[in-house]
Each structure stands twice: as C-alpha cells, then as structure tokens.
Amino acid sequence: MVRKVDMLQVLRQLGTAMRCLLVLTVLLGVGYPLLILAIGQLGLQHQAHGSLLTDNGQVVGSSLIAQSFSGDGWFQPRPSAGDHDPLASGGSNAGPNDGELAGLIEQRRQQIAVRDGVSPSAVPPDAVTSSGSGLDPYISPAYARLQVDRVARVRDLPVDEVRQLVERQVLGRSLGFLGEPRVNVVELNLALQRSG
Known part of the structure; x- marks a missing residue:
C-alpha cells in the first residue's frame, strides 16, 4: 500500500513537470523568439525609412x-x-x-x-x-x-x-x-x- 501511494505521487509530480515543460517550451521556445523577431522587424523598418x-x-x-x-x-x-x-x-x-x-x-x-x-x-x-x-x-x-x-x-x-x-x-x-x-x-x- 505504501508503494502505491509513492508511485501515485511520483506520477502526479511527473505529470506536473511535463505540463510545466510544455508551457515553458511554448512560451520561451516559440513565443519569446517570435516577439523578439517582431520587435527587430519594426526596428529595421524604422531604421530603413523612419529616420529619413x-x-x-x-x-x-x-x-x-x-x-x-x-x-x-x-x-x-x-x-x-x-x-x-x-x-x-x-x-x-x-x-x-x-x-x-x-x-x-x-x-x-x-x-x-x-x-x-x-x-x-x-x-x-x-x-x-x-x-x-x-x-x-x-x-x-x-x-x-x-x-x-x-x-x-x-x-x-x-x-x-x-x-x-x-x-x-x-x-x-x-x-x-x-x-x-x-x-x-x-x-x-x-x-x-x-x-x-
């Protein structure tokens, strides 16, 4: 009985960790680079045309x-x-x-x-x-x-x-x-x- 409770806790913690990994991967691996790319594109457009x-x-x-x-x-x-x-x-x-x-x-x-x-x-x-x-x-x-x-x-x-x-x-x-x-x-x- 003790082993089942321990295994259940481990599976729950593993599930929580996997969800955190997925959320952080989407935010920091996809969202953040896209945000930085958009800011850079706006900056390049200003540099090319906005400063004249x-x-x-x-x-x-x-x-x-x-x-x-x-x-x-x-x-x-x-x-x-x-x-x-x-x-x-x-x-x-x-x-x-x-x-x-x-x-x-x-x-x-x-x-x-x-x-x-x-x-x-x-x-x-x-x-x-x-x-x-x-x-x-x-x-x-x-x-x-x-x-x-x-x-x-x-x-x-x-x-x-x-x-x-x-x-x-x-x-x-x-x-x-x-x-x-x-x-x-x-x-x-x-x-x-x-x-x-």
Whole structure:
C-alpha cells in the first residue's frame, strides 16, 4: 500500500513537470523568439525609412546623424572630430588630461560666448565637447535655448516664436528615466526652416 501511494505521487509530480515543460517550451521556445523577431522587424523598418527626414519630398537628412549647419541663422550641433561625416565616425581620442583638448574646449567656449552674446560660464558642456561618434544629433535643451536669441535675430523672427519652436522639440528622458532631456538639432533646424 505504501508503494502505491509513492508511485501515485511520483506520477502526479511527473505529470506536473511535463505540463510545466510544455508551457515553458511554448512560451520561451516559440513565443519569446517570435516577439523578439517582431520587435527587430519594426526596428529595421524604422531604421530603413523612419529616420529619413524630408522637406517637400526631398530627403534632407537623418534624425540619427548630426549635420553641419553653416551660418548664424541655424541651431548648431555639437562639435565633431569627423566633421559630421558618417564615414569618418569616431572621437578625437584625446583624453581629459590632454592640454590641447583643454585649450580647444576653452577656444570653443569663447567662440560660442561671443557668437551668442553670453558669458563663457553660461556655455553648456555639450556645446564644446564632441560625442564619442562625432555624429550625435542631440544637443541639450540648455544649448538650444542659448542659441534662440541669435537665431531669432538673424532670421528676423520673434524670439518667443523661436523659443516655442525649441520647447516643442525638447524630448524627455527615454522611458521616463533613462538619459537626459535632449533636442534633435537636425529636426529642430528642419522645423525652423518650415516655420520661416
């Protein structure tokens, strides 16, 4: 009698284990890979088509790659070691103890302060330092706001209108907690072109 009860328990536990194995195999062996495949396909479609920016049917850039903008009537991106060339992506490889880099940063700070009519201490760090790739399309909201008066003056637009344009372009933290608020300078300049 004792052996029958033990065998019955073993069979029940074996049945439970087999059902768990079947459910987990379907969920993790089929469902999860299909979910990841679907997410990847959506990402590829966005990468292939979603990042291209157009104006009047013409492709004018990508929301993923910064561009150089010449003239004081445009918002300026971060500096780039490769002049915003996607084929020359990379940093300057200069470290924080490099005296030449420190001098270059100070030179950029002075130039931006003069160009935008502000104190050198008001120039945010992203205005004078390049990103690791040299292609970062984002600037801080502080750097975008710093440029508002100059852009409005050169384009002969009301300062409030340009300021509102910047505020509409500010993106919050990813998922509400990752990274910092940012402004895509390529999209901002495209919106500026369309408004004026």
